[in-house]
Amino acid sequence: MKIKIIQGNNNDLKASDINVVIDVIRAFTVAHYAFIHGTKEIFLVNSVEEGFNYKQKNPQFLLAGEVNGLPIEGFDLDNSPLSVIKSDLQGKTLIQKTTNGVKGTLNSLNADAIFVTGFTNARTTARYIHQISHMQKKNIQINIIASHPTGDDDLACAEYIKSIIENKNSVSAEDVKKRIENSHVAAKFYDDTRPEFNREDISLCTRVVDSNFVMKVNTSSLIPKIERINI
Ligand SMILES: O=C(O)[C@H](CS(=O)(=O)O)OP(=O)(O)O
Numbered sequence: 001m002k003i004k005i006i007q008g009n010n011n012d013l014k015a016s017d018i019n020v021v022i023d024v025i026r027a028f029t030v031a032h033y034a035f036i037h038g039t040k041e042i043f044l045v046n047s048v049e050e051g052f053n054y055k056q057k058n059p060q061f062l063l064a065g066e067v068n069g070l071p072i073e074g075f076d077l078d079n080s081p082l083s084v085i086k087s088d089l090q091g092k093t094l095i096q097k098t099t100n101g102v103k104g105t106l107n108s109l110n111a112d113a114i115f116v117t118g119f120t121n122a123r124t125t126a127r128y129i130h131q132i133s134h135m136q137k138k139n140i141q142i143n144i145i146a147s148h149p150t151g152d153d154d155l156a157c158a159e160y161i162k163s164i165i166e167n168k169n170s171v172s173a174e175d176v177k178k179r180i181e182n183s184h185v186a187a188k189f190y191d192d193t194r195p196e197f198n199r200e201d202i203s204l205c206t207r208v209v210d211s212n213f214v215m216k217v218n219t220s221s222l223i224p225k226i227e228r229i230n231i
Pocket residue numbers: 023025026027028066067068069070079098099100101102148185
C-alpha cells in the first residue's frame with residue numbers, strides 16, 4: 001500500500017484507488033454533524049453562483065457555506081458546526097460551497113473511491129479505509145489531501161489518518177487536537193476582535209464523535225454529492 005499526503009485544494013492528482021479529503025476547520029466537521037443531525041446528502045459546488053442555480057431548480061435544498069469564512073447572503077446556513085447542531089436537518093439535502101474542503105474535493109475526484117472527513121470522524125474513516133484496503137489484493141494507492149494549503153489542522157489530521165491506515169497508530173488524537181487548536185487557521189476563532197468567528201466551533205472541530213458511518217463522495221450524479229455510508 002502506498003499512502004501519500006498532499007496539501008492544498010487545487011492539486012493535479014494522478015488517478016488513484018482511494019482519495020481522502022480532509023477539512024477540519026470547518027467544512028467536513030460541518031458535514032459530519034449535519035449527517036448526525038439527519039441530513040440525507042450534501043451536493044458540492046464550486047461557486048456561490050452554482051449553488052444559487054442549483055437551489056433555484058431544487059428550492060427545498062439548503063445552501064450552506066462561506067466566502068472568506070463568512071456567511072453568504074441568501075444562504076440558509078453558514079460554515080459553522082455550531083449553527084449546524086442548532087438546526088433541524090432531518091431528511092434535508094444540503095448544497096455546500098466552501099473555500100478549501102469542497103474545492104479540494106471537487107479537485108480530487110480522480111479515484112475509485114473518495115472519502116471526506118474532519119477530525120470528528122477521522123478515526124472511524126481511517127479504520128474503515130484500513131479494512132477495505134486490506135480486502136484488496138493489489139498494492140493500492142491512497143492519497144490523503146489536507147485541503148488547507150498551509151493549515152496544520154488538516155495536515156495533523158492527515159498524519160493521524162495515515163498512521164491508522166498503516167496500523168502504526170503512532171500519532172495520538174490528543175496531539176492532533178493540540179495542533180488543530182494551535183494552527184493559524186484556528187487563530188481567528190480565538191480573536192475577540194473577530195466576533196463573527198466563535199471559539200465553540202473549534203471545540204466542536206476537535207472532538208472525537210464516534211459514529212457508525214463514513215462520508216463518501218458519489219460522482220455518478222451530475223453534481224458530486226457526499227453520502228452517508230453506514231458501516
Ligand atoms: O470557513 C472555513 O472554515 C474555511 C474558510 S477560512 O479558512 O476560514 O477562510 O473554509 P473551509 O473550506 O471549511 O476550510
